[in-house]
Amino acid sequence: MSKSLKTLSDDLWKNRVEKVNSELFTLTYGSLVAQLCRDLNYNYAEVNAHLEKMGYNIGLRLVEEFFAQTNLGRCQTFRETAEVVAKVGFRMFLNVVPQVVGVDEKQFSLVLDENPLAEFVELPDDGKAFKELWYSNVLVGVLKGALEMVQLEVNAFFVSDVLRGDDTTELKVKLVQVLKDEIPVGED
Amino acid sequence: MSSSRLLVSGVGYDPAVGPQSTGPQVQQLATSTSSLKRQFSASGGAHSSIFDKNLHRAKHDISLSSLCYLFGEIVSWCDSKSRGVQQLESRLNNLGYSIGIKYLELTSLRENFASGNISSSSKSHATKREVRILEILQFINSSVWKGLFGKMADKLEKSQDLANQYMITDNLPLISKYISVPKEFQHLNCAAFVAGIVEGILDSAYFQANVSAHSFPEPGLPLKTVFVINFDDKVIKRESMRFER
Numbered sequence: 001m002s003k004s005l006k007t008l009s010d011d012l013w014k015n016r017v018e019k020v021n022s023e024l025f026t027l028t029y030g031s032l033v034a035q036l037c038r039d040l041n042y043n044y045a046e047v048n049a050h051l052e053k054m055g056y057n058i059g060l061r062l063v064e065e066f067f068a069q070t071n072l073g074r075c076q077t078f079r080e081t082a083e084v085v086a087k088v089g090f091r092m093f094l095n096v097v098p099q100v101v102g103v104d105e106k107q108f109s110l111v112l113d114e115n116p117l118a119e120f121v122e123l124p125d126d127g128k129a130f131k132e133l134w135y136s137n138v139l140v141g142v143l144k145g146a147l148e149m150v151q152l153e154v155n156a157f158f159v160s161d162v163l164r165g166d167d168t169t170e171l172k173v174k175l176v177q178v179l180k181d182e183i184p185v186g187e188d
Numbered sequence: 189m190s191s192s193r194l195l196v197s198g199v200g201y202d203p204a205v206g207p208q209s210t211g212p213q214v215q216q217l218a219t220s221t222s223s224l225k226r227q228f229s230a231s232g233g234a235h236s237s238i239f240d241k242n243l244h245r246a247k248h249d250i251s252l253s254s255l256c257y258l259f260g261e262i263v264s265w266c267d268s269k270s271r272g273v274q275q276l277e278s279r280l281n282n283l284g285y286s287i288g289i290k291y292l293e294l295t296s297l298r299e300n301f302a303s304g305n306i307s308s309s310s311k312s313h314a315t316k317r318e319v320r321i322l323e324i325l326q327f328i329n330s331s332v333w334k335g336l337f338g339k340m341a342d343k344l345e346k347s348q349d350l351a352n353q354y355m356i357t358d359n360l361p362l363i364s365k366y367i368s369v370p371k372e373f374q375h376l377n378c379a380a381f382v383a384g385i386v387e388g389i390l391d392s393a394y395f396q397a398n399v400s401a402h403s404f405p406e407p408g409l410p411l412k413t414v415f416v417i418n419f420d421d422k423v424i425k426r427e428s429m430r431f432e433r
Contacts, residue, residue, distance in 0.1 A: 017252075018251065018253070019251065020250060021335070021338055022249060024362075027290070030287075031283045034286065035283055057261055058257040062257060092251060093253065093254045094254060095250050095251070116250055138258075
């Protein structure tokens, strides 16, 4: 299973994905976060929330491209979901493959050895940002939004970030519930 | 300026070394950058800072869609914060501006390292810095565009009517590629963000200018954008004092 996922994502990356230098992406994200910090008066809890909301909007739309490109079917287990998110999703959009750790039927963690969002980044030296700001929080929103579109309501959050001086950057995803397929109004 | 002098003479912020370059231990530093790095990580405290990392990264590509999703969110957030197209464009411009300031430093450091101007070897070239309008514009047109968008800009022109006006044309700005502008925003050009980058670069290189992005759709090139650069009069004056006659 995992082998074929790798072949699939390698093939996608090589042949289907339109690529761009990640530096522009990194810089763009950086100036966004900096501007958000200024606009929200360095209230980092609000910055986190806002980044998550932006990510959520992205996730809702990104999932469509994901399925159009991959033709993957429904995952049978949450473990499988974890594998697909890491090996295909992250690879396809950020060209990195996080490690999947601590996986069971209710949760998994993604450990990002490389994080294209956080290259060239230092957190503000105001004594607060190191404790309160989750710089890459947009990813949390993306995961929530994208998984919600496949009927998985999840809770996601960062537990550590190398930018804060931690050893690893770890993002935890917990399954809240499997949503029922809802039929849009007017379609029986 | 010789390369070894450059390392020890910095007072305050020296981009070649980092922010803490004034202590006495700097003067004892050997000229090789590797020993410099060691010193700094030893004295740098618990967190390794970005100055410990290599300036040259292995080239990493990501999906263009990711950039476009992000940029789309940025545009709609800027929109929610502003009244009218003009404010929206100036917000985008500001975001780009902060990138431009940093990007000039990054690319010029890289280019100088690559060509051996600042290095551990004993070559004593002066650090290259563009001082003429045309040179800095060509630098933007080629090096900057290539670094950011993977291609050169399509055209660099001087205005025939105004002495202080130059134009850079991009037939297909990467960033606007997947943005469809609604009818009520028909004058909006999201490449205002790129204009901001250019403005940031020019300002931090002491070529004060205003840069704006304008759409010039042509058959076959619906997204063709012209970046109009208006230099301050003093820049033009300086140029003519230095280089004419």
